[in-house]
Amino acid sequence: MKVAILSATPEVYAEALRGRPDVEVVATAGWDAFEPVLRAAEAGARVLCEYPSAAKETDLKAMVDAGGDRLTFASPACHGEAFAVVRKGIADGGIGDLTTVLGSLDTSADGGVLGTAAPYLLDLADAVLGGEPAQQVYAQSNTVLNGHGAEGAAVLTVRYRSGKVASFDLRRDPAATGRPAVTFIGDRASVRYDAGPKLLDGVDAGLGGEDLLSLLINDFLSEDDGPGPDGEAALRTFRIIQAAYESAQTGQPVDLT
Known part of the structure:
Protein backbone atom coordinates (compact mmCIF):
# COMPACT_ATOMS: atom_id res chain seq x y z
CA MET A 1 0.00 0.00 0.00
CA LYS A 2 1.35 3.41 -0.99
CA VAL A 3 0.90 6.08 1.70
CA ALA A 4 1.47 9.84 1.68
CA ILE A 5 1.63 12.03 4.79
CA LEU A 6 0.64 15.70 4.96
CA SER A 7 1.84 17.04 8.29
CA ALA A 8 4.11 19.60 9.92
CA THR A 9 5.74 16.63 11.69
CA PRO A 10 5.46 13.74 9.20
CA GLU A 11 8.18 11.78 10.99
CA VAL A 12 5.72 11.02 13.81
CA TYR A 13 3.43 9.11 11.46
CA ALA A 14 6.27 7.70 9.35
CA GLU A 15 7.76 6.16 12.48
CA ALA A 16 4.40 4.64 13.40
CA LEU A 17 4.13 3.15 9.90
CA ARG A 18 7.67 1.80 9.84
CA GLY A 19 7.74 -1.97 9.91
CA ARG A 20 4.14 -2.34 8.81
CA PRO A 21 3.94 -5.03 6.11
CA ASP A 22 3.30 -3.89 2.54
CA VAL A 23 3.31 -0.17 3.46
CA GLU A 24 5.45 2.27 1.47
CA VAL A 25 5.58 5.96 2.39
CA VAL A 26 5.88 7.62 -1.02
CA ALA A 27 5.57 11.32 -0.11
CA THR A 28 5.64 13.62 2.90
CA ALA A 29 5.08 17.37 3.06
CA GLY A 30 3.57 20.22 5.02
CA TRP A 31 0.73 22.45 3.88
CA ASP A 32 3.20 25.14 2.82
CA ALA A 33 4.49 22.80 0.08
CA PHE A 34 1.86 20.09 -0.30
CA GLU A 35 2.20 19.43 -4.05
CA PRO A 36 4.15 16.12 -3.67
CA VAL A 37 1.39 14.71 -1.48
CA LEU A 38 -1.29 16.05 -3.83
CA ARG A 39 0.39 14.30 -6.76
CA ALA A 40 0.67 11.08 -4.73
CA ALA A 41 -3.05 11.29 -3.92
CA GLU A 42 -3.89 11.79 -7.59
CA ALA A 43 -1.79 8.69 -8.35
CA GLY A 44 -3.84 6.59 -5.94
CA ALA A 45 -1.87 6.77 -2.68
CA ARG A 46 -3.73 6.70 0.60
CA VAL A 47 -3.22 10.02 2.40
CA LEU A 48 -3.05 10.80 6.11
CA CYS A 49 -3.49 14.55 6.72
CA GLU A 50 -3.16 16.85 9.67
CA TYR A 51 -5.34 19.95 9.76
CA PRO A 52 -3.61 23.00 8.29
CA SER A 53 -2.83 25.67 10.88
CA ALA A 54 -2.96 28.18 8.04
CA ALA A 55 -4.11 27.31 4.54
CA LYS A 56 -6.60 28.36 1.91
CA GLU A 57 -9.86 26.47 1.58
CA THR A 58 -9.03 25.98 -2.10
CA ASP A 59 -5.88 24.05 -1.11
CA LEU A 60 -7.83 21.89 1.33
CA LYS A 61 -10.55 21.29 -1.26
CA ALA A 62 -7.93 20.25 -3.84
CA MET A 63 -6.55 17.66 -1.44
CA VAL A 64 -10.03 16.38 -0.58
CA ASP A 65 -10.92 16.07 -4.26
CA ALA A 66 -7.65 14.26 -5.04
CA GLY A 67 -7.76 11.93 -2.04
CA GLY A 68 -11.41 10.95 -2.20
CA ASP A 69 -12.22 8.02 0.07
CA ARG A 70 -8.48 7.33 0.49
CA LEU A 71 -8.06 10.49 2.60
CA THR A 72 -8.12 10.45 6.41
CA PHE A 73 -7.54 13.41 8.69
CA ALA A 74 -5.50 12.72 11.81
CA SER A 75 -7.84 13.19 14.75
CA PRO A 76 -6.64 10.51 17.18
CA ALA A 77 -9.36 10.84 19.83
CA CYS A 78 -11.99 9.78 17.28
CA HIS A 79 -10.31 6.37 17.10
CA ASP A 211 -2.67 4.28 22.45
CA LEU A 212 -4.63 6.55 20.14
CA LEU A 213 -1.90 6.91 17.52
CA SER A 214 -1.72 3.14 17.01
CA LEU A 215 -5.50 2.93 16.80
CA LEU A 216 -5.54 5.77 14.24
CA ILE A 217 -2.89 4.03 12.11
CA ASN A 218 -4.75 0.72 12.27
CA ASP A 219 -7.98 2.35 11.11
CA PHE A 220 -6.16 4.34 8.43
CA LEU A 221 -4.67 1.18 6.92
CA SER A 222 -7.92 -0.78 7.16
CA GLU A 223 -10.05 -1.33 4.09
CA ASP A 224 -13.14 -0.44 6.12
CA ASP A 225 -14.41 3.08 6.72
CA GLY A 226 -12.69 4.34 9.86
CA PRO A 227 -14.24 6.51 12.57
CA GLY A 228 -11.92 9.44 11.87
CA PRO A 229 -12.88 12.48 9.80
CA ASP A 230 -12.83 12.12 6.02
Missing part, protein backbone atom coordinates in the same frame (compact mmCIF):
# COMPACT_ATOMS: atom_id res chain seq x y z
CA GLY A 80 -10.51 5.52 20.78
CA GLU A 81 -12.41 2.37 21.66
CA ALA A 82 -13.91 4.29 24.57
CA PHE A 83 -15.24 6.90 22.15
CA ALA A 84 -16.82 4.16 20.05
CA VAL A 85 -18.72 3.00 23.15
CA VAL A 86 -19.81 6.55 23.96
CA ARG A 87 -20.89 7.20 20.40
CA LYS A 88 -22.93 4.00 20.21
CA GLY A 89 -24.58 4.71 23.56
CA ILE A 90 -25.67 8.14 22.35
CA ALA A 91 -26.96 6.72 19.05
CA ASP A 92 -28.92 4.10 20.99
CA GLY A 93 -30.68 6.80 23.02
CA GLY A 94 -28.80 6.25 26.26
CA ILE A 95 -28.85 9.96 27.15
CA GLY A 96 -32.13 10.78 25.44
CA ASP A 97 -32.09 13.52 22.84
CA LEU A 98 -28.66 15.14 22.61
CA THR A 99 -28.87 18.88 23.21
CA THR A 100 -25.43 20.16 24.20
CA VAL A 101 -21.77 19.29 23.72
CA LEU A 102 -19.20 20.74 26.14
CA GLY A 103 -15.50 20.19 25.55
CA SER A 104 -12.04 21.35 26.52
CA LEU A 105 -8.56 20.90 25.15
CA ASP A 106 -5.18 22.25 26.23
CA THR A 107 -2.49 22.16 23.56
CA SER A 108 1.26 22.71 23.41
CA ALA A 109 1.25 23.02 19.62
CA ASP A 110 2.63 26.19 18.05
CA GLY A 111 0.10 28.67 16.73
CA GLY A 112 -3.27 29.95 17.86
CA VAL A 113 -5.58 27.58 19.70
CA LEU A 114 -8.48 28.05 17.29
CA GLY A 115 -6.43 26.38 14.57
CA THR A 116 -4.42 23.91 16.67
CA ALA A 117 -6.96 22.71 19.24
CA ALA A 118 -10.53 23.37 18.07
CA PRO A 119 -10.52 20.90 15.13
CA TYR A 120 -10.07 17.89 17.42
CA LEU A 121 -13.08 18.84 19.54
CA LEU A 122 -15.16 19.67 16.48
CA ASP A 123 -14.34 16.26 15.00
CA LEU A 124 -15.77 14.49 18.04
CA ALA A 125 -18.94 16.57 17.85
CA ASP A 126 -19.20 16.02 14.09
CA ALA A 127 -18.93 12.24 14.54
CA VAL A 128 -21.71 12.12 17.13
CA LEU A 129 -23.91 14.54 15.16
CA GLY A 130 -23.50 12.52 11.99
CA GLY A 131 -22.00 15.36 9.97
CA GLU A 132 -24.78 17.86 10.71
CA PRO A 133 -23.73 21.26 9.31
CA ALA A 134 -23.11 24.22 11.59
CA GLN A 135 -25.47 27.18 11.34
CA GLN A 136 -23.79 29.83 13.47
CA VAL A 137 -20.35 30.29 15.03
CA TYR A 138 -19.26 32.62 17.83
CA ALA A 139 -15.77 32.90 19.31
CA GLN A 140 -13.86 35.00 21.82
CA SER A 141 -10.09 34.83 22.12
CA ASN A 142 -7.09 36.51 23.74
CA THR A 143 -3.32 36.43 23.35
CA VAL A 144 -2.38 36.64 27.05
CA LEU A 145 -1.27 33.02 27.37
CA ASN A 146 0.63 33.00 24.10
CA GLY A 147 2.27 36.38 23.81
CA HIS A 148 3.16 35.96 20.13
CA GLY A 149 0.13 37.58 18.51
CA ALA A 150 -1.77 34.31 18.12
CA GLU A 151 -4.59 33.45 20.48
CA GLY A 152 -3.47 31.57 23.60
CA ALA A 153 -6.99 30.94 24.86
CA ALA A 154 -10.42 30.93 23.28
CA VAL A 155 -14.03 30.00 23.78
CA LEU A 156 -15.83 28.67 20.71
CA THR A 157 -19.59 28.15 20.47
CA VAL A 158 -21.27 26.44 17.52
CA ARG A 159 -25.01 26.23 16.90
CA TYR A 160 -26.07 23.45 14.53
CA ARG A 161 -29.09 23.45 12.23
CA SER A 162 -31.11 21.20 14.53
CA GLY A 163 -30.62 23.63 17.43
CA LYS A 164 -27.94 21.57 19.19
CA VAL A 165 -25.11 23.64 20.65
CA ALA A 166 -21.43 22.85 21.19
CA SER A 167 -19.18 24.99 23.38
CA PHE A 168 -15.43 24.49 23.67
CA ASP A 169 -12.77 25.88 26.00
CA LEU A 170 -9.32 26.05 24.34
CA ARG A 171 -6.02 26.91 26.00
CA ARG A 172 -2.32 26.88 25.23
CA ASP A 173 -0.18 25.12 27.85
CA PRO A 174 3.44 24.01 27.26
CA ALA A 175 2.79 20.98 29.49
CA ALA A 176 -0.48 20.00 27.83
CA THR A 177 -1.25 16.41 26.83
CA GLY A 178 -3.20 17.45 23.72
CA ARG A 179 -6.00 15.02 24.53
CA PRO A 180 -9.59 16.34 24.52
CA ALA A 181 -12.34 15.81 27.04
CA VAL A 182 -15.97 16.13 25.93
CA THR A 183 -19.31 15.85 27.74
CA PHE A 184 -22.42 15.03 25.72
CA ILE A 185 -25.61 16.22 27.44
CA GLY A 186 -29.04 14.86 26.63
CA ASP A 187 -32.50 15.51 28.00
CA ARG A 188 -32.30 12.40 30.22
CA ALA A 189 -28.61 11.97 31.08
CA SER A 190 -25.07 12.91 30.10
CA VAL A 191 -21.87 11.03 29.27
CA ARG A 192 -18.25 12.17 29.33
CA TYR A 193 -15.44 11.02 27.05
CA ASP A 194 -11.91 11.77 28.26
CA ALA A 195 -9.21 10.82 25.75
CA GLY A 196 -6.47 11.16 28.38
CA PRO A 197 -7.72 10.19 31.83
CA LYS A 198 -5.30 10.62 34.71
CA LEU A 199 -4.44 7.50 36.64
CA LEU A 200 -3.17 7.63 40.23
CA ASP A 201 -0.42 5.34 41.46
CA GLY A 202 0.48 6.16 45.02
CA VAL A 203 1.76 9.72 45.06
CA ASP A 204 2.49 9.71 41.32
CA ALA A 205 -0.06 10.75 38.74
CA GLY A 206 0.23 9.68 35.14
CA LEU A 207 -1.69 9.90 31.91
CA GLY A 208 -3.69 6.80 31.16
CA GLY A 209 -5.98 5.82 28.34
CA GLU A 210 -5.49 4.19 24.97
CA GLY A 231 -12.38 14.98 3.57
CA GLU A 232 -15.95 16.27 3.77
CA ALA A 233 -15.84 16.27 7.58
CA ALA A 234 -12.54 18.15 7.43
CA LEU A 235 -14.09 20.79 5.18
CA ARG A 236 -16.96 21.25 7.65
CA THR A 237 -14.48 21.69 10.48
CA PHE A 238 -12.26 24.04 8.48
CA ARG A 239 -15.19 26.31 7.64
CA ILE A 240 -16.17 26.51 11.31
CA ILE A 241 -12.61 27.50 12.22
CA GLN A 242 -12.55 30.21 9.55
CA ALA A 243 -15.86 31.55 10.86
CA ALA A 244 -14.46 31.45 14.40
CA TYR A 245 -11.54 33.67 13.39
CA GLU A 246 -13.95 36.12 11.78
CA SER A 247 -16.17 36.14 14.85
CA ALA A 248 -13.25 36.65 17.24
CA GLN A 249 -12.11 39.61 15.16
CA THR A 250 -15.52 41.29 14.80
CA GLY A 251 -17.04 40.30 18.13
CA GLN A 252 -20.18 39.12 16.33
CA PRO A 253 -21.66 35.68 15.54
CA VAL A 254 -21.04 34.45 12.01
CA ASP A 255 -23.74 32.62 10.08
CA LEU A 256 -22.77 29.73 7.83
CA THR A 257 -24.84 28.97 4.74
Whole structure:
Protein backbone atom coordinates (compact mmCIF):
# COMPACT_ATOMS: atom_id res chain seq x y z
CA MET A 1 0.00 0.00 0.00
CA LYS A 2 1.35 3.41 -0.99
CA VAL A 3 0.90 6.08 1.70
CA ALA A 4 1.47 9.84 1.68
CA ILE A 5 1.63 12.03 4.79
CA LEU A 6 0.64 15.70 4.96
CA SER A 7 1.84 17.04 8.29
CA ALA A 8 4.11 19.60 9.92
CA THR A 9 5.74 16.63 11.69
CA PRO A 10 5.46 13.74 9.20
CA GLU A 11 8.18 11.78 10.99
CA VAL A 12 5.72 11.02 13.81
CA TYR A 13 3.43 9.11 11.46
CA ALA A 14 6.27 7.70 9.35
CA GLU A 15 7.76 6.16 12.48
CA ALA A 16 4.40 4.64 13.40
CA LEU A 17 4.13 3.15 9.90
CA ARG A 18 7.67 1.80 9.84
CA GLY A 19 7.74 -1.97 9.91
CA ARG A 20 4.14 -2.34 8.81
CA PRO A 21 3.94 -5.03 6.11
CA ASP A 22 3.30 -3.89 2.54
CA VAL A 23 3.31 -0.17 3.46
CA GLU A 24 5.45 2.27 1.47
CA VAL A 25 5.58 5.96 2.39
CA VAL A 26 5.88 7.62 -1.02
CA ALA A 27 5.57 11.32 -0.11
CA THR A 28 5.64 13.62 2.90
CA ALA A 29 5.08 17.37 3.06
CA GLY A 30 3.57 20.22 5.02
CA TRP A 31 0.73 22.45 3.88
CA ASP A 32 3.20 25.14 2.82
CA ALA A 33 4.49 22.80 0.08
CA PHE A 34 1.86 20.09 -0.30
CA GLU A 35 2.20 19.43 -4.05
CA PRO A 36 4.15 16.12 -3.67
CA VAL A 37 1.39 14.71 -1.48
CA LEU A 38 -1.29 16.05 -3.83
CA ARG A 39 0.39 14.30 -6.76
CA ALA A 40 0.67 11.08 -4.73
CA ALA A 41 -3.05 11.29 -3.92
CA GLU A 42 -3.89 11.79 -7.59
CA ALA A 43 -1.79 8.69 -8.35
CA GLY A 44 -3.84 6.59 -5.94
CA ALA A 45 -1.87 6.77 -2.68
CA ARG A 46 -3.73 6.70 0.60
CA VAL A 47 -3.22 10.02 2.40
CA LEU A 48 -3.05 10.80 6.11
CA CYS A 49 -3.49 14.55 6.72
CA GLU A 50 -3.16 16.85 9.67
CA TYR A 51 -5.34 19.95 9.76
CA PRO A 52 -3.61 23.00 8.29
CA SER A 53 -2.83 25.67 10.88
CA ALA A 54 -2.96 28.18 8.04
CA ALA A 55 -4.11 27.31 4.54
CA LYS A 56 -6.60 28.36 1.91
CA GLU A 57 -9.86 26.47 1.58
CA THR A 58 -9.03 25.98 -2.10
CA ASP A 59 -5.88 24.05 -1.11
CA LEU A 60 -7.83 21.89 1.33
CA LYS A 61 -10.55 21.29 -1.26
CA ALA A 62 -7.93 20.25 -3.84
CA MET A 63 -6.55 17.66 -1.44
CA VAL A 64 -10.03 16.38 -0.58
CA ASP A 65 -10.92 16.07 -4.26
CA ALA A 66 -7.65 14.26 -5.04
CA GLY A 67 -7.76 11.93 -2.04
CA GLY A 68 -11.41 10.95 -2.20
CA ASP A 69 -12.22 8.02 0.07
CA ARG A 70 -8.48 7.33 0.49
CA LEU A 71 -8.06 10.49 2.60
CA THR A 72 -8.12 10.45 6.41
CA PHE A 73 -7.54 13.41 8.69
CA ALA A 74 -5.50 12.72 11.81
CA SER A 75 -7.84 13.19 14.75
CA PRO A 76 -6.64 10.51 17.18
CA ALA A 77 -9.36 10.84 19.83
CA CYS A 78 -11.99 9.78 17.28
CA HIS A 79 -10.31 6.37 17.10
CA GLY A 80 -10.51 5.52 20.78
CA GLU A 81 -12.41 2.37 21.66
CA ALA A 82 -13.91 4.29 24.57
CA PHE A 83 -15.24 6.90 22.15
CA ALA A 84 -16.82 4.16 20.05
CA VAL A 85 -18.72 3.00 23.15
CA VAL A 86 -19.81 6.55 23.96
CA ARG A 87 -20.89 7.20 20.40
CA LYS A 88 -22.93 4.00 20.21
CA GLY A 89 -24.58 4.71 23.56
CA ILE A 90 -25.67 8.14 22.35
CA ALA A 91 -26.96 6.72 19.05
CA ASP A 92 -28.92 4.10 20.99
CA GLY A 93 -30.68 6.80 23.02
CA GLY A 94 -28.80 6.25 26.26
CA ILE A 95 -28.85 9.96 27.15
CA GLY A 96 -32.13 10.78 25.44
CA ASP A 97 -32.09 13.52 22.84
CA LEU A 98 -28.66 15.14 22.61
CA THR A 99 -28.87 18.88 23.21
CA THR A 100 -25.43 20.16 24.20
CA VAL A 101 -21.77 19.29 23.72
CA LEU A 102 -19.20 20.74 26.14
CA GLY A 103 -15.50 20.19 25.55
CA SER A 104 -12.04 21.35 26.52
CA LEU A 105 -8.56 20.90 25.15
CA ASP A 106 -5.18 22.25 26.23
CA THR A 107 -2.49 22.16 23.56
CA SER A 108 1.26 22.71 23.41
CA ALA A 109 1.25 23.02 19.62
CA ASP A 110 2.63 26.19 18.05
CA GLY A 111 0.10 28.67 16.73
CA GLY A 112 -3.27 29.95 17.86
CA VAL A 113 -5.58 27.58 19.70
CA LEU A 114 -8.48 28.05 17.29
CA GLY A 115 -6.43 26.38 14.57
CA THR A 116 -4.42 23.91 16.67
CA ALA A 117 -6.96 22.71 19.24
CA ALA A 118 -10.53 23.37 18.07
CA PRO A 119 -10.52 20.90 15.13
CA TYR A 120 -10.07 17.89 17.42
CA LEU A 121 -13.08 18.84 19.54
CA LEU A 122 -15.16 19.67 16.48
CA ASP A 123 -14.34 16.26 15.00
CA LEU A 124 -15.77 14.49 18.04
CA ALA A 125 -18.94 16.57 17.85
CA ASP A 126 -19.20 16.02 14.09
CA ALA A 127 -18.93 12.24 14.54
CA VAL A 128 -21.71 12.12 17.13
CA LEU A 129 -23.91 14.54 15.16
CA GLY A 130 -23.50 12.52 11.99
CA GLY A 131 -22.00 15.36 9.97
CA GLU A 132 -24.78 17.86 10.71
CA PRO A 133 -23.73 21.26 9.31
CA ALA A 134 -23.11 24.22 11.59
CA GLN A 135 -25.47 27.18 11.34
CA GLN A 136 -23.79 29.83 13.47
CA VAL A 137 -20.35 30.29 15.03
CA TYR A 138 -19.26 32.62 17.83
CA ALA A 139 -15.77 32.90 19.31
CA GLN A 140 -13.86 35.00 21.82
CA SER A 141 -10.09 34.83 22.12
CA ASN A 142 -7.09 36.51 23.74
CA THR A 143 -3.32 36.43 23.35
CA VAL A 144 -2.38 36.64 27.05
CA LEU A 145 -1.27 33.02 27.37
CA ASN A 146 0.63 33.00 24.10
CA GLY A 147 2.27 36.38 23.81
CA HIS A 148 3.16 35.96 20.13
CA GLY A 149 0.13 37.58 18.51
CA ALA A 150 -1.77 34.31 18.12
CA GLU A 151 -4.59 33.45 20.48
CA GLY A 152 -3.47 31.57 23.60
CA ALA A 153 -6.99 30.94 24.86
CA ALA A 154 -10.42 30.93 23.28
CA VAL A 155 -14.03 30.00 23.78
CA LEU A 156 -15.83 28.67 20.71
CA THR A 157 -19.59 28.15 20.47
CA VAL A 158 -21.27 26.44 17.52
CA ARG A 159 -25.01 26.23 16.90
CA TYR A 160 -26.07 23.45 14.53
CA ARG A 161 -29.09 23.45 12.23
CA SER A 162 -31.11 21.20 14.53
CA GLY A 163 -30.62 23.63 17.43
CA LYS A 164 -27.94 21.57 19.19
CA VAL A 165 -25.11 23.64 20.65
CA ALA A 166 -21.43 22.85 21.19
CA SER A 167 -19.18 24.99 23.38
CA PHE A 168 -15.43 24.49 23.67
CA ASP A 169 -12.77 25.88 26.00
CA LEU A 170 -9.32 26.05 24.34
CA ARG A 171 -6.02 26.91 26.00
CA ARG A 172 -2.32 26.88 25.23
CA ASP A 173 -0.18 25.12 27.85
CA PRO A 174 3.44 24.01 27.26
CA ALA A 175 2.79 20.98 29.49
CA ALA A 176 -0.48 20.00 27.83
CA THR A 177 -1.25 16.41 26.83
CA GLY A 178 -3.20 17.45 23.72
CA ARG A 179 -6.00 15.02 24.53
CA PRO A 180 -9.59 16.34 24.52
CA ALA A 181 -12.34 15.81 27.04
CA VAL A 182 -15.97 16.13 25.93
CA THR A 183 -19.31 15.85 27.74
CA PHE A 184 -22.42 15.03 25.72
CA ILE A 185 -25.61 16.22 27.44
CA GLY A 186 -29.04 14.86 26.63
CA ASP A 187 -32.50 15.51 28.00
CA ARG A 188 -32.30 12.40 30.22
CA ALA A 189 -28.61 11.97 31.08
CA SER A 190 -25.07 12.91 30.10
CA VAL A 191 -21.87 11.03 29.27
CA ARG A 192 -18.25 12.17 29.33
CA TYR A 193 -15.44 11.02 27.05
CA ASP A 194 -11.91 11.77 28.26
CA ALA A 195 -9.21 10.82 25.75
CA GLY A 196 -6.47 11.16 28.38
CA PRO A 197 -7.72 10.19 31.83
CA LYS A 198 -5.30 10.62 34.71
CA LEU A 199 -4.44 7.50 36.64
CA LEU A 200 -3.17 7.63 40.23
CA ASP A 201 -0.42 5.34 41.46
CA GLY A 202 0.48 6.16 45.02
CA VAL A 203 1.76 9.72 45.06
CA ASP A 204 2.49 9.71 41.32
CA ALA A 205 -0.06 10.75 38.74
CA GLY A 206 0.23 9.68 35.14
CA LEU A 207 -1.69 9.90 31.91
CA GLY A 208 -3.69 6.80 31.16
CA GLY A 209 -5.98 5.82 28.34
CA GLU A 210 -5.49 4.19 24.97
CA ASP A 211 -2.67 4.28 22.45
CA LEU A 212 -4.63 6.55 20.14
CA LEU A 213 -1.90 6.91 17.52
CA SER A 214 -1.72 3.14 17.01
CA LEU A 215 -5.50 2.93 16.80
CA LEU A 216 -5.54 5.77 14.24
CA ILE A 217 -2.89 4.03 12.11
CA ASN A 218 -4.75 0.72 12.27
CA ASP A 219 -7.98 2.35 11.11
CA PHE A 220 -6.16 4.34 8.43
CA LEU A 221 -4.67 1.18 6.92
CA SER A 222 -7.92 -0.78 7.16
CA GLU A 223 -10.05 -1.33 4.09
CA ASP A 224 -13.14 -0.44 6.12
CA ASP A 225 -14.41 3.08 6.72
CA GLY A 226 -12.69 4.34 9.86
CA PRO A 227 -14.24 6.51 12.57
CA GLY A 228 -11.92 9.44 11.87
CA PRO A 229 -12.88 12.48 9.80
CA ASP A 230 -12.83 12.12 6.02
CA GLY A 231 -12.38 14.98 3.57
CA GLU A 232 -15.95 16.27 3.77
CA ALA A 233 -15.84 16.27 7.58
CA ALA A 234 -12.54 18.15 7.43
CA LEU A 235 -14.09 20.79 5.18
CA ARG A 236 -16.96 21.25 7.65
CA THR A 237 -14.48 21.69 10.48
CA PHE A 238 -12.26 24.04 8.48
CA ARG A 239 -15.19 26.31 7.64
CA ILE A 240 -16.17 26.51 11.31
CA ILE A 241 -12.61 27.50 12.22
CA GLN A 242 -12.55 30.21 9.55
CA ALA A 243 -15.86 31.55 10.86
CA ALA A 244 -14.46 31.45 14.40
CA TYR A 245 -11.54 33.67 13.39
CA GLU A 246 -13.95 36.12 11.78
CA SER A 247 -16.17 36.14 14.85
CA ALA A 248 -13.25 36.65 17.24
CA GLN A 249 -12.11 39.61 15.16
CA THR A 250 -15.52 41.29 14.80
CA GLY A 251 -17.04 40.30 18.13
CA GLN A 252 -20.18 39.12 16.33
CA PRO A 253 -21.66 35.68 15.54
CA VAL A 254 -21.04 34.45 12.01
CA ASP A 255 -23.74 32.62 10.08
CA LEU A 256 -22.77 29.73 7.83
CA THR A 257 -24.84 28.97 4.74
